[in-house]
Amino acid sequence: MQTFLQQLVNGVVLGATYGLVALGYTMVYGIVQLINFAHGEIYMLGGFGALFTYTVLLPGGTPVVLALVLMLLGGMVVSITAALLMERFAYRPLRGAPRLAPLITALGVSIFLQELVRNFYPAKSPRPFPQLVDPSHQFSLGASVEISAPRLLTVVVAVIGMVALSTFVRRSRTGRAMQATAQDPDTARLMGIDTDRIIVTAFVLGAALAAVSGLASGLQFGTVDPRMGFLTGVKAFTAAVLGGIGNISGAVLGGFTLGIVEVMATQYAPDPFSGGAWKDAWAFVVLILVLVFRPSGLLGERVAARA
């Protein structure tokens, strides 16, 4: 029982990372029906942006809290810039092109960003990330279930980010314009909504949340790696689909579900197939099963056949 609870906590932490990245997928998909494959790299860039801010820009002896805030800002600047550039130069020219074209472009952008960082970010891979939040500091959650400080921070920041986004989308004018555009771009345009601006907003918001996730995983694991975006990206997409793509609460729910399922499968799967080596395989099995049995996801509505 104690193991189960501990694994549940671990799953929630993992799920928080997935959920944050999944939000970016789901927003962009909801509006332009594009699987932005390169979104995982935006997450990776967020981590590297934060690292760059810490090692190059910040003077030594900056108070920890201030440093964390500035690193987050630095990561966001890098992520958002990258997202803006890719939207403008890679995706926008292809708007309305046959469906495979932007997907392949996304693949190209993803490979490009990964290689860009791998080749041109100084120092060897994987890059050590400053341990600003002491990982050996454990918080007890009762019944000898524990959570380390950086992991607790991850969950807290993720929840704040998710709540902020959901409030923004529901309450603000721009947020409602996003919903309208997602529902029906033509009518939204007729109502005077600048859909181009809305699409950009979706990319920017997604990038900001991915940067949060990038910083959080840097603090958690103590390293960042140019390759870390691919797998997290694919899994976050799985989470978005699991929750019902296009649905913002769905992405969060899907993220936590996937995180928990992955951790539990690693712990409890029948013998030869348990353990860390099979972790990723289980995530993909979940993806395939979800798509087979509930392609519209947990919270998604049944979408009319758009082929």
Place this chain on the structure above:
Amino acid sequence: MTAAGSSYRRAVGSQARVVALAGAVLLVVGSVLPWARFSGFPGKMTLAGPGGARIGPLLLALVAALLLRQVPGSARAVRAASTFAFLITGLTVFFIGYSGGGADYVNAGAWVALAGALVYLLGGLGLDPSRPASSPPRSLPDAPWALPAEWLLTAGSTAVALYVFVHGLGIQSANVGRPNDVVIRGAISINALTNDGEFLAFLLLLIGLALVATRLGLLADLSAITKKHPTVFLAAGMIAATAFPFTQNGNGYALRIAASIGVFAAAAVGLNIVVGLAGLLDLGYIAFFGVGAYVAALVSGSVTSTIHTHIPFVFVIFLGAAVAGLFGILLGAPTLRLRGDYLAIVTLGFGEIFRITANNLDGNSGPSLTNGPNGVSNIPDLTIGSFSFGDNHHFLGVDLPFQANYYWLEIVVLVVVMTAFLRLSESRIGRAWVAIREDELAAAATGINTTRLKLLAFALGATLAGAAGTVDAHVVKVATPDSFTFLESALLLAAVILGGMGTVPGALVGATILYLIPEKLRFLQDLRLLVFGVVLVLIMRFRPEGLIPSSRRKREFHDDSGGADALSMPPGHGEHMA
């Protein structure tokens, strides 16, 4: 195009032709004079007469002769020729200077050529860049010699293709760099760049000549003629492909590369059925290839195989194909009713599961089957009947190392896959696939069983990949999980897209380019993936139909009337078009 460009053209005005011709003459003179003062630089650059990288500027300068007779498109052709002539000349002069160690090592001929190329370029840029009205492909005059001439042209084009391939493959990396290496941004060194200089010049020449031929409409004419005689074209192509080992004079390395290109191309053609014809984006295609490779490796009789059996290869190729096809059906049956981009992710997931599984079935973290990361190695040479593929031969006075046997085997596999593709694409099934690709709802409404046909395409693609995989296992002699990563799938997909979706020559050209260029341009090293990513984006942006598009697809992407409204619809709504 730009304001600066048009004001430049006004300034040069009618003198552009004269300037370009003068530059071209100067360039011709320069390109037959010696360019280098030291013997280290490849391609006989110290002697008079054409040679090495000087051939490029020479040929491209001769294009200027078109200006003497106004042919439609000649102005644009000369513009392209002058641009590439200048690029090649400039690069080569730089390389000579760099590897020699200063401008002193550049001989007078190079300076003459460089001046000529510059004048040629200035003249060329002054020419009218407007596109001539498009005309239908020309054909030969109706005369008794027309038919044989057409045959000759058709066969000749394959011979030229073979020559280009052999020549390109034969250009060795030179070793002319200086000891102190200048490194650009930590990745490319000028030294390595210089060593690939001759191949780079050759590549630029090819692109330049292809552009000239396109702009004169020659490529369109030629493809119209070859289409009239498909049998001659195929036969000539087969002869050219079969003859290739005889051009290599015992060079096993080149044959090995050619065999690998063959495997890669066969897989690309197979993927083209799935992606190009049926429009199903498969991002885990290499996994099916891997299934075939592992099947072949396990029953090859290799000592490292965990199954100590040996099955004759004639059966293995079918076994591998069947197992891969079975995986295709298992994966496809439940997921193919999903919309296209979900399928892409499912196949990606399958690819990853395959890799992880192959990595873990090592007896430690899973059942013992694949030896984990080490893979199954020491796969013995193939034997079919009493013929061993590991033997060297000597035939018609030419050494044929054992790699030639594998090369020919690849050609056979490739021909089988190509035939399957061509026969299918013209069949009722193929037309149904295209209908599904264009509009699944409409296809279903006309009575096509879309799910079954999509499954057929998917399973068939998997089967062909499995068959190609069994051969590949014997060519590379080892099957490891690392050979079947997502990146390999992406490369295959890129080959299909680069060449042109839905055509066989497209997949062949795409596979050759994607395999050969990283192999020859070593200076790219770590950067090759970076460049690859950019190229993918640029192709989708500027030539989404690929280098050799099917005529239908070309219309789809570039037609300004009729079908264009399907493209100008807002995102997500194009699918509703009737």
